[in-house]
Amino acid sequence: MDIIPLVEWIGEGPAAALFGLATGVIFGVAAQRSRFCLRAATVEFARGAMGDRVAVWLLTFSTALVWVQAAALLGFMRPEDARMMAVPGSWSGAIIGGLMFGAGMVLARGCSGRLLVLAATGNLRSVVSGLIFAVVAQMTLSGWLAPARDRLAALWITEGGQNVNLLTWAGLPQWGGLALGAGFAVLALEIARRNRIGVSWLVFASGVGFAVAVGWVFTFALSQIAFEPVPIESVTFTGPSARTLMFTLDRYALLEFDVGLVPxxxxxxxxxxxxxxxxxxxxxxxxxxxxxxxxxAALMGFGGMLAGGCAIGAGVTGGSIFVATAWTALFCMWIGAMLTDLLVDQRGLAQPA
Incomplete structure (x- = not known):
């Protein structure tokens, strides 16, 4: 993929924002049509069902693994160069932040990515929740809540100055991630078959996973030719929501991938x-x-920043390159969401009218 003419024409920052915009459009279309939502999948699972929401989430997750691992095998990106893999991870942040985010997405009736998609369709609940999420995320990144985040994240850090690659840790070959993704995809398709989910719905669900791969490939390609260092990243909403908010408030803010992704x-x-x-x-x-x-929304803003990513950023994007703390955060999001549904929503349903 030759992007040099484009970068020379519009510059590195605008090119990064344009790549973020393209990635975001693919994600937005696919997520809206597939009704992709981790919160819906966890609630469905917590209530003893393996229905269409679980199938859609699992298909998205598995196709992200397949697309990203295939791109890595073909040399279109290197997972070890990704920002979340190249820096130390926080086990404590993943656990505490994941639990908080999982609880928050049940209370807010959608994860941060789902709120953005719903806001675009006219859901004013999601607009309000999304703004609170972005403000709290920014406060957690560099505001009043940043010291608390730093203290909690520092409780338990990965060793060696970088995160843990689960494939390397398990001693699996390079194609092991692709094989695992294919296995998860088979399981997702079987659940979809039992729930009689239509082909178009499945195509859009896999499109969400494809968007994650597109983001990785775009930012990796740009990093190879850019004069200034370019973070290798993909779809996530905690940091980008905060940075997009600040971009609208600061006329001197720089264009980057995140700023294009959210719009x-x-x-x-x-x-x-x-x-x-x-x-x-x-x-x-x-x-x-x-x-x-x-x-x-407030719990998701703090929890997502502490965990190193949201339900998409850690749960799918980080998971697709087998970042250990991302998988830990995803697991804790499931636990936090299911416990909150059990203690709050299901208890409310059981109370007499």
Whole structure:
């Protein structure tokens, strides 16, 4: 992929933002049409079902593994160069932040990526929750909450000055990640078959995983020719939401991949919803739901930044290159979400009217 003419024409920063925009559009369209949502999958699983939401999430996760690992084998990216792999990871941050994020996405009725997609379709609940999420994420990144994040993250750090590659740790060959992804995909397709999920729905679910691979390939290609260091990254929403918010408030802020990603997801989801006739304004049903959503958004903002990524950033993007703390965070998100559903939502349903 020769991107040199484009970079020479518009510059490195605008090129990075353009790649983020393209990645975001693919993600937004696919996520809106597939109804991809980790929160929905965990709730469904917590209530003893292996339905369409679990199938969609598992297919997205597995196809991300397949696409990204195939790209690595073909030389289109190097997982060891990715930002989240090349720096020390935090086991304590992954555990504590993952539990907080999982609880928050149940209370807010969607993870950060899902909130952005829903906001593009006219869901005002998601607009409010998304803004709170972005503000708290920024506070956790470099504001008043940053010292607390630093202390919690420092409790247990990976050794060796970098994160742990699960494939290397397990002694698996280079193609081991691709094989694992294919195995998960077979399981996802079997669950989808039992739930009679249509082909188009499955195609869009796999498109979410494809968007993750596109982001990795774009940023890796740019890093190979850029004069200034370029972070090798892909789809995530904790850091990008905070940086996009600051970009709109600071006229001197620099263009980067993250700044293009968030608007791209919004535009892609909006276009997909408009094409399907699904644009509709929605608000909070009552004060209780509003309060839960605001608390959940705040938990996701802090938890996602502490965990090193959100349900997408850690759960799919980091998982696709087998970052150990990302897999840990994903597991804890599932646990936090299922416990919150059990203690809050299911208990509420069981109470007499």
């Amino acid at each position: 791209g997801v919004f535009l892609g989801a909006f276009a997909a919803a408009w094409w399907a006739g699904e644009l509709k304004f929605q608000g909070f049903e009552n004060e209780v739901n509003m309060r839960k959503a605001m608390i959940g």
